[in-house]
Amino acid sequence: MENQRRRPWDEIHALLEGRRPVDEVEAILDSLDPADLLHAVFSLAPDDQRALLAMVKPERAASLVENLPDTHVADLIEEMSAHDAAIIIEEMSSDHRADVLGEMDAEDAEAIMAELDDEDASEIRDLISYPQDQAGGLMMTEFACYPMATTVRDAVDHLTGDAVDYQLLTVHYVYVVVKKKKLKGVIRLRDLVFANPDLTIGEIVKPALSVPPDATLDDLEDFFDEHDIAAVPVVDSRGNLLGIVRRRALLEELAERAEADHLKAAGIIGGDELRSMPVWLRSRRRLAWLSVNILLNIVAASVIAAYEDTLTAVIALAVFLPIVSDMSGCSGNQAVAVSMRELTLGAAVPKDVFRVWRKEVAVGLINGLALGVMLGIAAWAWKGNLILGLVVGSALAINTVVAVSVGGTVPLILRRLKLDPAVASGPLLTTVTDMCGFFLILSLASMVLPALI
């Protein structure tokens, strides 16, 4: 089993070293299980990934990179010659290639576009100009549109001819325009082929739903929730048809956004990290976030320094400081996760701060009590000192309420301030709860110090 599984990787290494003829390479790649192939590609060093892309047919290269994250594809292609890069870019779908070029340095992107034909290049320039998280950035330009006066027969003939891109087959609408690009309406492909061939399409057109290019992901999500259609036309303020956004593109983008939020919450900022990336890049990105955190940690720990006398008197307290810090972080993170989820679902909006806080306090009181009792009993049992148990237990109980209050509300407040809750919620939460937790345990202990010694 182990030996069999190692094969694709070995095959590809042999290919890269041997420089075999393209046909043979293609045949071997065809024979591999797609998941194994993808895994093998990911396992290669970036230079080998580039060598492989340059070696295979452009269609294969394009379909391989369709499964990689955009930022990673941009990194790969940026380092290839503009000519080699352009050949692969040409084979990608319009929405995907704009995303990839959008991730590159402007200079590299321009060099590649100079190699493309003018029509492709100007189309990409248009698409790149839209933010990636809006309808304009998600749209594709492969769609069928005909002027009002086209007959049904001509439209059907054209659609079934060879000139039409395979991409159209996945979206079953034909758009009707006047003056070349003003959207007049839509016809379902099915209705078109059942219509009298002598009619003009202007006679059977239906009004079209549309979205503006600056519709956000949330707008699009609402749109597709309401309307059971596979794609929506994007229309500018003058009524011109710019492209279409497929439901599938939206679902993929939403998944990517959720994934990015997840990574950011864990401290992977600035795009996807893959272990095939250079060490210095991975290290630098991670360190940027860690450096901020260590400073916040030092600030929080300074609370402890202010109570050295109490600690010296009751050294057992030192055992409980990290526990209170950790457990409050855990409780707070649960509240952060629920708030992030509710923001995504639309179940909470920034103005719900007070409602969320009330709901969190209820849970925090119960869980704080439970955790406080557990820790208190552990402390009591360990040192045989009931007062020590009461001190650490109540510190944890109170701090749990603080943690869920902060954790639940901070994502909403950050969203209201137009800051990214995925990045900032965690560090803010741990700093506040650490400071508060250390203060609670040490100040409570100071108050009853004689009973603890």
Add this chain to the structure above:
Amino acid sequence: MENQRRRPWDEIHALLEGRRPVDEVEAILDSLDPADLLHAVFSLAPDDQRALLAMVKPERAASLVENLPDTHVADLIEEMSAHDAAIIIEEMSSDHRADVLGEMDAEDAEAIMAELDDEDASEIRDLISYPQDQAGGLMMTEFACYPMATTVRDAVDHLTGDAVDYQLLTVHYVYVVVKKKKLKGVIRLRDLVFANPDLTIGEIVKPALSVPPDATLDDLEDFFDEHDIAAVPVVDSRGNLLGIVRRRALLEELAERAEADHLKAAGIIGGDELRSMPVWLRSRRRLAWLSVNILLNIVAASVIAAYEDTLTAVIALAVFLPIVSDMSGCSGNQAVAVSMRELTLGAAVPKDVFRVWRKEVAVGLINGLALGVMLGIAAWAWKGNLILGLVVGSALAINTVVAVSVGGTVPLILRRLKLDPAVASGPLLTTVTDMCGFFLILSLASMVLPALI
């Protein structure tokens, strides 16, 4: 603005209290922005959500709950009368209603199915029997299939008649069967309508790609990556056509899985938590995970208790214990997040443990050095003791390497052991890094104790 935004919620409250006629309720709901409506529904207490669902038309109720998480819909509908619930369930699509009934207690689900007509009920029973994360659980049973001998004309007539469900319109394939259900092949709707109407569909059928009912989400992802089609038929081992899985259903399920993993990693286990759920339920679910964590924390902190003498001698060390614990947790979580991401992408598989470990050590050495120097300087500056700086700095540096090693590899190891890496990686990571960090800082300090006092 604030006043305007509060309206939908107030409207709905007024509706619930006033028991206005259905028409009026529907008109008001129609006038609301869909996002506001969804938010308002989420903001209601569960009983009010149920009252609203029972009050509106069944189609509206079905479309409202389509936007809520399955587990939540199950909770809502379970508490309604079987009759009211059945009316809503009837309006939902086959894949969605099976998911919702699958989340209920068997008894409640049976009571609802008893209210449905026999055909619907037996279809749901079939669908529920498949695990939700396999093709069988994702498939829908609304598809068009005809026997080989059907003429093209009859098939087209039937399809364009009123009998066909609107759901079909979103998937453009017709399946050809023999003996009522054995899949023989597929015809694109477009090819069907362009074919000679006098041919039988058996004469124009093409071989169909298919997946077995136990195909996993990963299998389906590979399939749809490779094939640019909108839906794939699900066929059992005897060749019978059971249903179809739409690409859209797969994308939605993948997004849900990612979301569930995200919540689990933050300690929200056992399904989605919404703040409209009862306090005791939210508290109990969160506490289950917190209780395990506090035990692990107490175990980890017992390392500190073993070094009470060292701590008493150099009380300043107590300030650095939570910092080392926290920072190692941060570094380790970054590695966990990248491993989880690579597992999802297919960029890493469980047997990559050693490769991942090597890649993490490289990053860990650089970041550990950087963080160690920062913390070491802070300690030196604070107490004016270079040795203290060296002790805490090197403890953090070494523990960072430990943390990324554990964080990077544990998800792969858990996956290999068929355990859920999303749930267990975090607690395992923090326990190991805490113990190791406390041990490093305190044992290093013990070794050079005279220089620290």
